[in-house]
Amino acid sequence: MFMYDYQYHCPRSIAQAVALASDYPEGKFLAGGQTLIQTMKLRMAAPTDLIDLGFVPELKGIAADAHRVTIGATTQHAQVSRAPDIRQHIPALAHLASEIGDRQVRNRGTLGGSVANSDPAADYPAAVLGLGATIHTSERAIPADDFFVALYETALAPNELLTRIEFPVPRRAGYVKFKSPASGFALVGVFVADFGDAVRVAVTGAGPMVFRIPEAEEALRDHFAADTIDAGSCLVREDELNSDIQASAAYRAHLIPVLVRRAVEQALQRQP
Ligand SMILES: Cc1cc2nc3c(=O)[nH]c(=O)nc-3n(C[C@H](O)[C@H](O)[C@H](O)COP(=O)(O)OP(=O)(O)OC[C@H]3O[C@@H](n4cnc5c(N)ncnc54)[C@H](O)[C@@H]3O)c2cc1C
Numbered sequence: 325m326f327m328y329d330y331q332y333h334c335p336r337s338i339a340q341a342v343a344l345a346s347d348y349p350e351g352k353f354l355a356g357g358q359t360l361i362q363t364m365k366l367r368m369a370a371p372t373d374l375i376d377l378g379f380v381p382e383l384k385g386i387a388a389d390a391h392r393v394t395i396g397a398t399t400q401h402a403q404v405s406r407a408p409d410i411r412q413h414i415p416a417l418a419h420l421a422s423e424i425g426d427r428q429v430r431n432r433g434t435l436g437g438s439v440a441n442s443d444p445a446a447d448y449p450a451a452v453l454g455l456g457a458t459i460h461t462s463e464r465a466i467p468a469d470d471f472f473v474a475l476y477e478t479a480l481a482p483n484e485l486l487t488r489i490e491f492p493v494p495r496r497a498g499y500v501k502f503k504s505p506a507s508g509f510a511l512v513g514v515f516v517a518d519f520g521d522a523v524r525v526a527v528t529g530a531g532p533m534v535f536r537i538p539e540a541e542e543a544l545r546d547h548f549a550a551d552t553i554d555a556g557s558c559l560v561r562e563d564e565l566n567s568d569i570q571a572s573a574a575y576r577a578h579l580i581p582v583l584v585r586r587a588v589e590q591a592l593q594r595q596p
Contacts, residue, residue, distance in 0.1 A: 416451070
């Protein structure tokens with residue numbers, strides 16, 4: 325089966341990429357192509373134009389200090405998993421990136437592509453929400469709590485370009501996922517971050533989009549230990565969870581407190 329025809333564009337700056345997106349409203353940004361090219365091959369997407377972000381230097385790179393880690397949109401998962409700055413400041417984020425898909429996916433797929441795509445089973449959204457990151461775009465800065473809107477839907481406007489993501493450095497954090505053996509995607513994945521005065525718990529894979537669990541966050545803020553968490557501190561409505569060929573909603577609901585506990589244990593082990 326062949327893809328529909330499209331025009332290929334190769335901008336060299338953010339301004340050029342955004343201008344092309346406005347000239348071709350039925351076009352799409354192309355990052356690692358790990359999702360977009362497949363959907364085009366399956367004829368589930370038929371953009372008139374592909375705007376390749378791979379030659380825009382402003383979208384690449386990693387910067388870090390003791391307070392924040394900033395990662396450019398086209399930084400590949402493999403680069404995030406190996407970056408010494410990320411391993412030092414937010415090891416749970418490097419670990420999360422190392423668990424995405426397989427080697428080929430990690431070498432091509434990008435942070436910006438994954439977060440803009442907002443697959444309900446993707447890993448990065450858990451870190452973005454769990455760390456309370458800020459998503460920078462060609463237009464504005466969007467807090468993580470306002471970014472994920474619905475299934476495959478974010479706050480990004482159609483031609484808005486995600487440029488970089490700024491992650492605050494927590495005191496300690498952990499990420500654990502129960503993965504689909506076929507793809508590596510999360511059946512359920514949990515990111516826990518302890519900032520001292522606040523704890524954030526974000527769950528991916530379980531529902532139509534990533535979400536937080538306020539009861540678990542409050543319990544962990546008072547006492548950051550795995551045995552703080554029981555089913556009562558992870559109140560989620562089973563009828564709002566995904567149920568599919570891989571796992572029922574009840575199974576996913578059962579996994580959530582189990583994985584919150586494991587993520588807390590991982591955070592405690594990683595504590596400097
Ligand atoms: C076999 C396989 C296994 C996988 N396993 C996992 C897994 O375990 N965990 C996981 O999280 N993911 C997994 N993925 C998905 C992978 O992480 C992809 O990299 C990711 O979904 C899309 O990133 P990309 O850079 O390839 O984006 P693309 O496919 O190029 O783009 C995806 C979408 O985002 C838009 N877009 C891209 N960049 C930007 C930007 N900067 N601003 C605005 N819009 C943008 C595109 O227009 C497109 O609509 C897997 C993929 C495959 C093929």
